[in-house]
Amino acid sequence: MTEKPKRLAIIASKGTLDMAYVPLLLSTAATAMGMEAGIFFTFYGMNIIRKDRQNKLFVATVGNPAMPMPVPNILGMLPGMTSMGTMMMKSMMKKANVATIGELLQVARETGVRLICCTMTMGAFGVKEEDIIDGVEFGGAAMFLSYAADAEISLFV
Amino acid sequence: MADWKEDAYLDAKNLACSMPIVKLKKAIDGLQSGQILKMEATDPGSIPDVKAWSDRTGHPVLSAEQQGKVFVFYLKHS
Numbered sequence: 447m448t449e450k451p452k453r454l455a456i457i458a459s460k461g462t463l464d465m466a467y468v469p470l471l472l473s474t475a476a477t478a479m480g481m482e483a484g485i486f487f488t489f490y491g492m493n494i495i496r497k498d499r500q501n502k503l504f505v506a507t508v509g510n511p512a513m514p515m516p517v518p519n520i521l522g523m524l525p526g527m528t529s530m531g532t533m534m535m536k537s538m539m540k541k542a543n544v545a546t547i548g549e550l551l552q553v554a555r556e557t558g559v560r561l562i563c564c565t566m567t568m569g570a571f572g573v574k575e576e577d578i579i580d581g582v583e584f585g586g587a588a589m590f591l592s593y594a595a596d597a598e599i600s601l602f603v
Numbered sequence: 604m605a606d607w608k609e610d611a612y613l614d615a616k617n618l619a620c621s622m623p624i625v626k627l628k629k630a631i632d633g634l635q636s637g638q639i640l641k642m643e644a645t646d647p648g649s650i651p652d653v654k655a656w657s658d659r660t661g662h663p664v665l666s667a668e669q670q671g672k673v674f675v676f677y678l679k680h681s
Contacts, residue, residue: 452659475621478628479659510641543646544619551624 455594461490463503463535463547468603470494470550473585477557484560484597486590487582491603492567495579507531525570542552555581562590604627607665607677609641616645622655623649631662631673633641633681642676649674651678 454476469491473483493499507522509511513531521527531593534591539546545553554561568574568584575584583589594600613630616625623644624629629641638669646652650667653676 471621474625476626478621479656480628481659542619543617547620555620557628559627562629 451480451482452476452599453593453597454484454591454599454601455597456485456603457590458484458485458487458603459463459489460492460496460603461493461499461503463505463532465491465603466494466503466547466549467539467544469601470547470554472601474550474553474557477554482558482560483554483559484590484593485554485564486562486564486585486593488564489565492563492571492573492578494547495551495561495563495582496573496575496577498580500551500579503532503547504528505531505535551579560593562593564590605680609677610638611640613640615649616643619646620648620652624652624665627653627656627658631660631678631680636680638680640676640678640680642678644674644676645672646674649676653678666675672681 454473454488456469456473469485476483493503507515507527510522515531532568541584562585563582564577565586567582572574609629611634613626613627615626616627621647622661627644631667632641653667654664657678661681663679665679
């Protein structure tokens with residue numbers, strides 16, 4: 447195709463397991479379709495690309511009435527419920543053959559998805575560049591907006 | 604049954620969105636213009652997704668059919 451590729455720009459602002467999937471699935475699909483894709487990781491979304499947190503993303507059981515838990519929603523606040531809900535989600539994903547967050551991040555980097563870590567968030571949370579996985583760029587709001595200004599699709603997750 | 608003769612085969616069975624089209628892109632990139640790829644997938648969204656991928660990339664779907672739980676595609680490198 448000779449025309450300029452379409453571009454997808456996503457802001458990943460949440461650090462729960464379910465909200466980590468959305469930008470990674472969409473951006474890897476985008477590059478597979480010959481589109482450009484970039485994700486701006488900001489606020490809790492930064493956990494998705496933190497070395498010490500990316501394998502420790504949880505599902506929020508409190509205030510999440512969509513959780514298919516075998517107990518009333520209010521019990522989501524009890525100790526251990528977050529781990530239990532997360533285990534359930536992981537087993538659901540595995541059963542449905544969905545790739546893991548680590549695998550999707552690997553595919554994203556291999557296929558040229560631009561991963562941009564918000565430097566303001568890093569400063570506020572006391573996170574250093576070496577705390578972030580390899581293959582990530584660092585930038586602020588202007589960098590993301592400059593990228594998104596040429597995007598046909600912009601999403602906030 | 605489609606009577607295309609494939610040059611390459613992609614087994615995308617037991618992969619969920621978005622991996623089937625990630626693998627599809629890799630497989631088609633390994634072919635030359637005019638060559639044919641047979642792909643099998645089990646993701647329930649395979650038919651609309653592969654068709655959308657084809658519309659976007661310009662590599663035509665020659666046939667798409669369901670055989671039991673498996674979706675079978677023949678695609679041609681444009």
